[in-house]
Each structure stands twice: as structure tokens, then as C-alpha cells.
Amino acid sequence: MPSEEFDGRNVDVIDFDDASSGEHVIEFRAPWASRHDSILAVSIPEGGQWRDATVSIDPNAGDLPAAFIIWAIKIAQMRLE
Template structure:
């Protein structure tokens, strides 16, 4: 797990293989009070790459700044293409 500091946000990045669903998951979590819940996740099916990745956002977190999501998508792309 790694932590990113993006302006006022501190984001934890959790990268794991979900063996039950045969996919790779990169979760993004706000540090602090909401640490236990991810607000967004990029999911890659087994054998897939960046072009097959999908983004899921937890609607309970409400609005997420587009600039923040753009940076996190770039982080996810770099992680996916590095493997």
C-alpha cells in the first residue's frame, strides 16, 4: 500500500488480486476518518490491461473532484502498465 498527497487530500492506494473474481483491483481510500472504505476502484479482468480496466465510484462519498480523479487514473494506469 502506498499513500499519495494530492493538495488537501491524502489518499491510500491499495493494489491486490481478487482471486475469487479473477481480477486485479486498485482501490483508492481517503486517509483519516474514512480510512476503512474505498471511494473509488479501478478493476482489471484477469489477463487484461489498461484498455480493459473499469472505474467504480462509491456513490456514498458524493462528489469527487474531477482533477483528483484524473490524477488517480494516471496513477492506476502507470501501475497497470508496469506489470
């Protein structure tokens, strides 16, 4: 699984097209977090552009550092543009 480094730790980055919704999605899974599910996702609707992107945070993930969210958005932007 592809990963990127945040603050010296690997974060799994999953890039896929959701066939059911037509969205292009970038999910972030942090093995160092207490859970192994995606904790944050950035998606663009089918036919959309970067300005249409949305961010979803798993409510069970708890508080996420703002630096991590900014980092994840930058990674997603590089992959989605």
C-alpha cells in the same frame, strides 16, 4: 499502507489481485474524506489490458472532484501497465 499525495493530502493506495473475480484492483482511500472506505477503484479483468480497465466510484462517497478522479486514473495506469 502505501500512499500518494493529491493536492497536498495523502491518499492510501491499495494494490491487490482479487482472488474471487481474478481482477487486478487499485483502490483509493482518502483519510481526509468523511469515510475511511475505498471511494474509488480501478480494475482490470483477469487476462485484460489497460484498455479493459474500469472505474468504480462508491455511491456513498458523494461527489468527487474531477481532478481527483483524473489523478487516481493516472496513478492506477502507472501501477497496472
